[in-house]
Amino acid sequence: MKIVIIGSGNVASHIAPALHRAGHNIVQIFSPTPEHAQTLAAVTGSDAISDIRNIDTTAQCYIYSVLDDVLPSVIGAMPALPNAVHLHTAGSMDINLFEGYQQRYGVLYPMQTFSKNVEVDLCTTPFFIEGNDQQTQDTALQLARQLSHRVICATTAQRTQLHIGAVFASNFTNHLYAMCHDILDAAGLPFDVMLPLIDATAKKIHTLEPHKAQTGPAARHDKKVMEKHIAALTNDTQKKIYKLLSDSIEQSAE
Amino acid sequence: MKIVIIGSGNVASHIAPALHRAGHNIVQIFSPTPEHAQTLAAVTGSDAISDIRNIDTTAQCYIYSVLDDVLPSVIGAMPALPNAVHLHTAGSMDINLFEGYQQRYGVLYPMQTFSKNVEVDLCTTPFFIEGNDQQTQDTALQLARQLSHRVICATTAQRTQLHIGAVFASNFTNHLYAMCHDILDAAGLPFDVMLPLIDATAKKIHTLEPHKAQTGPAARHDKKVMEKHIAALTNDTQKKIYKLLSDSIEQSAE
Numbered sequence: 454m455k456i457v458i459i460g461s462g463n464v465a466s467h468i469a470p471a472l473h474r475a476g477h478n479i480v481q482i483f484s485p486t487p488e489h490a491q492t493l494a495a496v497t498g499s500d501a502i503s504d505i506r507n508i509d510t511t512a513q514c515y516i517y518s519v520l521d522d523v524l525p526s527v528i529g530a531m532p533a534l535p536n537a538v539h540l541h542t543a544g545s546m547d548i549n550l551f552e553g554y555q556q557r558y559g560v561l562y563p564m565q566t567f568s569k570n571v572e573v574d575l576c577t578t579p580f581f582i583e584g585n586d587q588q589t590q591d592t593a594l595q596l597a598r599q600l601s602h603r604v605i606c607a608t609t610a611q612r613t614q615l616h617i618g619a620v621f622a623s624n625f626t627n628h629l630y631a632m633c634h635d636i637l638d639a640a641g642l643p644f645d646v647m648l649p650l651i652d653a654t655a656k657k658i659h660t661l662e663p664h665k666a667q668t669g670p671a672a673r674h675d676k677k678v679m680e681k682h683i684a685a686l687t688n689d690t691q692k693k694i695y696k697l698l699s700d701s702i703e704q705s706a707e
Numbered sequence: 708m709k710i711v712i713i714g715s716g717n718v719a720s721h722i723a724p725a726l727h728r729a730g731h732n733i734v735q736i737f738s739p740t741p742e743h744a745q746t747l748a749a750v751t752g753s754d755a756i757s758d759i760r761n762i763d764t765t766a767q768c769y770i771y772s773v774l775d776d777v778l779p780s781v782i783g784a785m786p787a788l789p790n791a792v793h794l795h796t797a798g799s800m801d802i803n804l805f806e807g808y809q810q811r812y813g814v815l816y817p818m819q820t821f822s823k824n825v826e827v828d829l830c831t832t833p834f835f836i837e838g839n840d841q842q843t844q845d846t847a848l849q850l851a852r853q854l855s856h857r858v859i860c861a862t863t864a865q866r867t868q869l870h871i872g873a874v875f876a877s878n879f880t881n882h883l884y885a886m887c888h889d890i891l892d893a894a895g896l897p898f899d900v901m902l903p904l905i906d907a908t909a910k911k912i913h914t915l916e917p918h919k920a921q922t923g924p925a926a927r928h929d930k931k932v933m934e935k936h937i938a939a940l941t942n943d944t945q946k947k948i949y950k951l952l953s954d955s956i957e958q959s960a961e
Contacts, residue, residue: 463922521924521932545924545932564900566908566922571915573907579900605900614894617936617949622887622901623908624923625952626880631917631959633876640868646818646833646859647876648913653827654820654877655909659902661825663885668717668820669878670775670799678775678799682871690955695871697951698879701944705885 454596457481457509458499459527460518461489463567464542466496468518468600471575473497475599481509505530514596516561517541528554538592544616547609548583559584559593562612563601566623575600581607581615632691639687664705671702708850711735711763712753713781714772715743717821718796720750722772722854725829727751729853735763759784768850770815771795782808792846798870801863802837813838813847816866817855820877829854835861835869886945893941918959925956 454477458469461484473479479497483505484490490501502508505527514537519527521543528541528550539551539558551558560583565573580597582604584590590606597604607615630651634644657666670678679699686692708731712723715738727733733751737759738744744755756762759781768791773781775797782795782804789810798816805812814837819827834851836858838844844860851858861869884905888898911920924932933953940946 520927521929545935565904566911566920568911568915568920568922571911571920574903577903579903603900603903607896611894611896613935613939614890615896615900616932617939618887618890618896618901619904620923620936620949621883621890621945623904624921624925624956625883625948626905626908627912627917627921627923628925628952628956628959629875629879629883630912631921632955633872634917636868636872636875640865642861642865642869642872644917646857646869647872649828649831649833649857650819650873650877651880651909651912654880655905657820657822657825658881658884658905661822663881663888663898666820666822666825667878667881667885668822669874669881671878671882673774675775678870681799681867682874685867685871690951690958691875694879694951694955695874697944697948698882701886701948702878702882704944705882 454478454514455480455509455512456514456516457483457512458493458497458516458518459483459505459508459531460516461486461493462518462520463569464563465516465518466493466569467565467567467573467575468516468542468561468563469493469497469499471600472516472596480512483508508532510534513537514592515539521546525550531555538589540593540596544581544619545613548585549609551585557585557589557592559589560609560612561593561597562607562615564615564619566627576602579603579605581605581612583607583609583612629694632694635688636686636691667702667706669702671699672706674703674706708732708768709734709763709766710768710770711737711766712747712751712770712772713737713759713762713785714770715740715747716772716774717823718817719770719772720747720823721819721821721827721829722770722796722815722817723747723751723753725854726770726850734766737762762786764788766791768792768794768846775800779804785809792843794847794850798835798873799867802839803863805839811839811843811846813843814863814866815847815851816861816869818869818873820881830856833857833859835859835866837861837863837866886948889942890940890945921956921960923956925953926960928957928960
């Protein structure tokens with residue numbers, strides 16, 4: 454397929470090379486920042502454009518991988534291309550953003566944490582797809598299956614809940630890692646001593662439901678240890694997070 | 708060495724078999740609940756006792772692996788055995804709990820999440836040790852090195868900060884996994900779709916400092932998505948946690 458990638462951020466910079474490797478012809482990479490478009494276009498053998506009016510109108514598929522905030526205006530700026538399939542990659546954005554602009558549209562949402570320059574195994578990344586009609590959904594399904602072994606059809610409402618779940622399980626989790634990093638740093642200890650525990654915690658829930666895997670002072674209602682920890686924390690936000698999450702664990706354990 | 712294990716909980720049930728495999732003679736397992744002592748004693752070829760007065764006083768090492776709450780009373784109930792080394796395994800408990808009761812004492816703290824019946828790789832688990840004199844510290848060091856490749860001397864104050872860090876990076880993280888589980892469950896989605904993302908999030912910080920690995924709506928100050936997510940959550944505690952952690956991420960990103 455002839456594909457145009459609109460965007461050059463964390464998601465686009467993983468999806469575009471994978472589609473290229475799968476044998477698709479990535480004809481253009483669009484980014485308002487010319488250097489960003491050029492960097493990614495060099496990897497995928499594409500033309501880089503930074504003016505949406507120069508978009509190649511002969512592609513069969515347009516993939517919109519831009520920040521949620523600008524997605525509506527980018528969709529609005531595109532010419533109507535009724536023969537092509539238009540897919541956005543955003544977890545929390547409605548499929549109907551395309552309504553009134555395009556005729557065949559849908560969603561191709563890879564649920565993963567993407568950082569530029571960090572390798573990600575797309576094959577095992579679940580892709581959630583949606584299409585505004587059966588034919589479009591089939592196209593999205595085929596495309597996703599070339600990238601991943603795990604492709605699931607999900608409605609916009611389900612995708613919102615998935616994205617919220619991902620914020621808890623990935624973004625918030627990473628922030629707790631960062632707080633742990635700061636706490637160890639202040640105590641003169643290297644962060645990497647925590648990696649085996651972090652890995653074991655993630656691994657454990659492959660075989661045990663997370664509620665059953667819960668350990669620690671809050672799970673065993675050990676008030677003395679919790680009070681000692683809160684007293685030993687010097688950062689107010691860390692104290693608040695410690696209290697709120699411990700209360701929540703205690704409630705869940707009841 | 709002749710070793711007595713005092714306790715039969717999550718930590719004891721991993722440490723005792725490992726010491727047994729390393730060639731030590733685990734002479735007794737103590738637990739106030741006879742069945743618990745018997746179950747573990749069967750694995751390590753030991754005698755099970757449930758009355759502390761029946762403790763074998765001829766061992767060279769006593770390992771106290773009981774809940775923090777009961778540790779002081781267990782230490783108080785033990786006879787004075789000045790020739791033996793006495794070690795507790797608690798992250799948040801002071802080495803000086805043994806003061807006035809024993810002469811040679813210290814700490815052997817494996818920083819890991821232990822659940823009964825879940826295998827743990829002790830070899831890669833960091834052990835933090837402390838001794839009240841050089842000779843005792845050396846004994847603790849030797850013992851720990853037979854169980855793990857990573858043994859670090861740490862003071863009681865450092866150990867408290869390590870334990871707090873572990874609560875953030877493991878116990879709280881697991882609770883976020885549990886919340887994610889509940890959110891997906893309510894949306895009719897299986898939790899296992901989240902495992903690749905959870906694994907990638909843990910893996911990423913092996914090569915990237917957690918502050919730099921932060922992604923998601925809060926890290927990019929995407930107010931619209933955050934408001935949408937908070938509105939879509941039906942559980943008040945989840946709303947509070949979403950707000951507090953997002954605010955904290957936004958502050959860190961400044």
